[in-house]
Amino acid sequence: MIKWVVIFLFVCCMALATVLDPEFRRLHNRDNSSGGALAALMGDSRLLFAHEFFAMADAYFHSGFYPTIFDRQKPGTESDLKEESHDKSEDAKDHEEETSFLGAPKDWIDRFGRHFYPTVHTHLHGGDEREMLPWLQLSADLDPQAIDAYVTASYWLRTSLNKPGEAEHFLRQGQLANPDSFEIQLELGRIYLNNYSNAFVARNILLQARQKWRKQDAAGAKPDPHTYEAILGEIVRADRALGNLKQQLADMEELLKVAHIKENLQRQIAELKAKLAEPTP
Amino acid sequence: MSSSTSWVTSRNPDANNIFAIAGVVVKEMYRRKDFYVLLVLIVLITLMLGSVSFFDDDRIVRYLKDACLLLIWLSSLVIAITTAARQIPAERESRTIYPLLAKPVGRGEFVAGKFLGCWVACGIALVGFYFFFGIMSASREHTLPFLVYFQAIWLHWMCLGIVVALVLLGSVVFAAPSSNATICFIVVLGIMFAGGHLNTLALQMRGFRGEVVYALYYAIPHLEWYDVRDFIIHNWGGSGLRLVTHNIDWLVWVGASIYAALYTGMLLGCTWLVFQRRTMTL
Structure with a gap:
């Protein structure tokens, strides 16, 4: 008799599970692609870990030379990893000799202890940048809205590691989770322009990036103006590759409105205008 | 001459006693399953992490070294603390300490023997752990920075020496091995x-x-100081079986070893002092 009761209870449990499971999924929004199993398991704590994993990638970029929570950093300093991946100028990147966050040793224990951890500011190079990628992937997995993780990983994949396909695939994942991100769109445009040499597709992607930036600006979200300048700069480069001089001139004039260094751009615009004024044979 | 001979004959049995007690502790370690379980766990977790592919790049290795070294450090601390924490309380609980101390074994020799046994047991465990780490790392990177690994294992072992001495002191101060292990x-x-x-x-x-x-x-x-994982993970010691210039300065390495030895000696001295004042009644 007890055997039949146990079987009956087991069947009841199974039947209830089939009814309740979809309800709970809907309740917790677990079938949302941006969260998945990790979101269900870790909840909001995953955002904390995502941030920590991005910091790990930065620490790897410096081969372990990285401040702890006890070390004081200059206020407003952005991580070198982000700066590098945002295609800043060489001058901005050339900071390997800058003063260390460690400062002068405070006592003999501090002085002696510095022999046991890296104290030289270096950056990964020569393909070793691949070592950061697992942390960036994990960061993006835990927080699909972490745009920096997608953009940074893509930058190293398409430049040092020469893997534009992997970079594009990763950015597409980021795009699914962040359909309004102009940063991801810009990075995607760069892959098509620099790695695939497909200026036509690159321009279309970059135009979408510009549209997304303007949409956010119009909505009062205060998007990063440097990224807007970068988008317009890449559009001009795509125009140049396509050989569309009229379009290039129009885009350059638009870029001139927001450019930080205008002299060189003004000279280029003048040259282009002169070229367009020349009678066609 | 005769006095020096008598000194030698009176000291030799002391060393033998210490080695005998230490030998029992080492044997106990490989009879117990802790080390094997932890080694298997390290191997399994590392292999599982190694099987994950990131961006179709099989040359990524540092995250794996990082995870493996973290597991090695945690496991070695578990072995050092749990092994040392149960030594003296277990002897008292099973009452084997009474015949042991009734024989011509001093309390100092008893403490020294227990320390030496635990420390050597930790060393054996470290050799096993790092052997696996070396194979895993060399198979991925095709290099073996031998000197840096040697320095790292030695410093790790010296650190465990301090930890074992600290736990032995805790085991004569605190009542239960569990509370001692947790506090340590x-x-x-x-x-x-x-x-x-x-x-x-x-x-x-x-x-x-x-x-x-x-x-x-x-x-x-x-x-x-003794945690030099960053040097190994980020290949600060260079690569290949050659003398490298970026390993830890040998003078610093010796200095750290002396610091550890002094600290261990001081902690063992405290353990001996406290243990000597303990009354041993059946």
Whole structure:
């Protein structure tokens, strides 16, 4: 008799599970692609870990030379990893000799202890940048809205590691989770322009990036103006590759409105205008 | 001449006693399953992590070394603390300490033997752990920075020496091995995490509190020195079986070893003093 009761209870449990499971999924929004199993398991704590994993990638970029929570950093300093991946100028990147966050040793224990951890500011190079990628992937997995993780990983994949396909695939994942991100769109445009040499597709992607930036600006979200300048700069480069001089001139004039260094751009615009004024044979 | 002979004959049995007690501790370690379980766990977790592919790049290795070394450090601390914490209480509980001390075995020899056994057992475990780590790392990177690995294992072992001595002291102070192990775990992890930064915190505090924290900074054993994982993970020692210039300065290495030896000696001395005052009644 007890055997039949146990079987009956087991069947009841199974039947209830089939009814309740979809309800709970809907309740917790677990079938949302941006969260998945990790979101269900870790909840909001995953955002904390995502941030920590991005910091790990930065620490790897410096081969372990990285401040702890006890070390004081200059206020407003952005991580070198982000700066590098945002295609800043060489001058901005050339900071390997800058003063260390460690400062002068405070006592003999501090002085002696510095022999046991890296104290030289270096950056990964020569393909070793691949070592950061697992942390960036994990960061993006835990927080699909972490745009920096997608953009940074893509930058190293398409430049040092020469893997534009992997970079594009990763950015597409980021795009699914962040359909309004102009940063991801810009990075995607760069892959098509620099790695695939497909200026036509690159321009279309970059135009979408510009549209997304303007949409956010119009909505009062205060998007990063440097990224807007970068988008317009890449559009001009795509125009140049396509050989569309009229379009290039129009885009350059638009870029001139927001450019930080205008002299060189003004000279280029003048040259282009002169070229367009020349009678066609 | 005769006095020196009598000194030698009276000291030799002491060393034998210490080695005999240490031998029993080492045998106990390989009879127990802790080491094997932890080794299998390290191997399984590392292999599982190694099977994950990131961006179709099979040359990514540092995250794997990082995870494996973290597991090795945690496992070695578990072995050191749990092995040392149960030594003296277990002898008292099973009452084997009474015939042992009734024989011509001094309490100092007993403590020294227990320490040596635990320390050697930790060393054997470390060799096993790092052997796997070396194989895993060399198979991925095709290099073996031998000197840096040697320095790292040695420093790790010296650190465990301090930890074992600290736990032995705890085992004669605290009543239960479980509370001793828990307190020692917290203290050791706390020192490794924040010990090197107490001076920074002290400078931020003003007045008496700051001075107390600074005094604590000088007083604690600086276990964080012995954790040189970053050198191994990020290949600061160069690569290949050759003498490299970026390994830890040998003078510094010797200095750290002497510091560990002094601290271990001091902790064992305290253990002996406390243990000597304990009354042993059936």
